Amino acid sequence: MPPRPKIPRPTVKRLSLYLREIETRSELGHKTISSKQLGQALGLTDAQVRKDLACFGNFGHPGVGYQTTELIAELRNILGTDRQWNAALVGVGNIGRALMSYGRFRRKGFDIAAVFDSDPTIVDQDIAGHHVHSMKDLAGLVKERDIKIGVVAVPAAHAQQVADQLIAAGVLGILNFAPKRLDVHDKVSVVSVDFSVALEQLAFQVSLGLVGSLEEG
Amino acid sequence: MPPRPKIPRPTVKRLSLYLREIETRSELGHKTISSKQLGQALGLTDAQVRKDLACFGNFGHPGVGYQTTELIAELRNILGTDRQWNAALVGVGNIGRALMSYGRFRRKGFDIAAVFDSDPTIVDQDIAGHHVHSMKDLAGLVKERDIKIGVVAVPAAHAQQVADQLIAAGVLGILNFAPKRLDVHDKVSVVSVDFSVALEQLAFQVSLGLVGSLEEG
DNA sequence: AGTTGTGAACTGATTCACAGCC
DNA sequence: GGCTGTGAATCAGTTCACAACT
Secondary structure, eight states: OOOOOOOOHHHHHHHHHHHHHHHHHHHTTOOEEOHHHHHHHHTOOHHHHHHHHHTTOOOOBTTTBEEHHHHHHHHHHHHTTTSOEEEEEEOOSHHHHHHHTOHHHHHTTEEEEEEEESOTTTTTOEETTEEEEEGGGHHHHHHHTTOOEEEEOSOHHHHHHHHHHHHHHTOSEEEEOSSSOOOOOTTOEEEEOOHHHHHHHHHHHHHTTOOSEEEOO | OOOOOOOOHHHHHHHHHHHHHHHHHHHTTOOEEOHHHHHHHHTOOHHHHHHHHHTTOOOOBTTTBEEHHHHHHHHHHHHTTTSOEEEEEEOOSHHHHHHHTOHHHHHTTEEEEEEEESOTTTTTOEETTEEEEEGGGHHHHHHHTTOOEEEEOSOHHHHHHHHHHHHHHTOSEEEEOSSSOOOOOTTOEEEEOOHHHHHHHHHHHHHTTOOSEEEOO
């Protein structure tokens, strides 16, 4: 099974958008969708949509389009959201608290299986239904609860050391909310969500009177 | 004044990263920084850094590098974060509340000058030091308070209509947290922060055992 | 008719490599 | 020695255009 040719980075981002749009349409009763319809809804060309989907197999039916239920299943499988990922949240500040009560987290297959903070005044409290653990329990609980994902929601100054601890404990991926590039060894994936950059993008575009939109993750 | 050749989209994203790194180093007392140092810190080539910065002028000093204070001022000016932007926040749910107490918002020149929600049970309450206004006051307050930026933090189903109201009221840019593509007419900029996409990026990379990191905004 | 999948052409971005400067 | 700025070359991503299929 050698046919995994190449997957352009931008393609992976778009897969999420495809999935969301098709889920919406499927709920509205649509049985099929064409690359043209999908492209129009997302501001992309039909060729782009077809190229992206063709990276992973021939899901389309010439003359018909793509079957929504079939494509949803394929995309979930490709993206890995049909599996369940246990996650450790580190940092119970603004962002951490918002994430704890954020429904979509769980809906995408991520389960916050443990919460940590270094502030002794909140360690051992229960916040939004989660017990806050001390940082020194991190390694133990990550292994015990089969946690594969770390969520870094601490200030920039501590982000790297928290990431190091998570990786040492065995996580395979990190979702980083700190405004700081994380240096990680190979085999660990990092996705960063950076508000500062988003804000500055917007300031730049607005102050230049720039046209056009920019998807930001 | 024709010398505004072209600005690659990815360049704009990186400018934010440059600014952050240089600010950090400047605070540590560094007077200059070379493209090589900057690139190394951010995982980029030195040529990339120079090309990006050269889009906006010749800030560098051959043999020396870039002066930190000078470059910080230039970058802030380019990005527009040396100006002040009044923003309207729409939606006082999880994300909205987190944004209200999020310091970086203000530090990047964004001032939440008015907060709105459609839920009558929270309209007219004070939350995190902000009075929550009814949606029907939106147009009036946006004009009255010279608001140029709208922040959409409502469910996907209402995002487009909220964006339409903001634009009708006169905002020039929208920061969108709803998992939904916003259709906007020209002259209005949109930057979207999409957690679903970030989560799925991570699930994809981890389940593929993929190497490498991905900056996500 | 309508639609997919894909090689070819094109556009855009990154890297290379070096002239010019300190 | 070190460094910037930039044209040229390379690489990546997108769009085009059409054969194949329903």
